[in-house]
Amino acid sequence: MKKIEAIIRSSKFEDVKESLSEIGINFFTFFEVKGFGKQKGEHVTYRGQAYDIGYIARMKIEIIIPDSKEIEIVSNIRKAAHTGEIGDGKIIVTRIEQMIGIRTGELDQSAL
Secondary structure, three states: OEEEEEEEEHHHHHHHHHHHHHOOOOOOEEEEEEEOEOOEOOEEEEOOEEEEOOOEEEEEEEEEEOHHHHHHHHHHHHHHHOOOOOOOEEEEEEEOOOOEOOOOOOEHHHHO
16 A cells, blocks of 8 residues: 655645546545745735745645555646646655554555
8 A cells, every 4th residue: 555645736736636536536635734845935915015925835635545556646646736837746655554444443455
């Protein structure tokens, strides 16, 4: 099993969600996150005045998947989140050693 974490632009979240749904991924966890990167911070204009808010607002998606789906899911996320600009985000793939379903006690692949 693998865990895919994708940190993407907030504006691309709906595109990524739709792309995942098209390949049968309808359950994942997501968070609003903030961070720093090559983009530095974002500047917001309010009533004609520019403000540096000092961070970059992003969405983080986490998905636990069987190994066989890794390439397809990573590819779909990358295509849907891509703008070609600095700050498009990152995709992190890690191996899951064990997963246990709390209600059923099922292990690993059965717990998916």
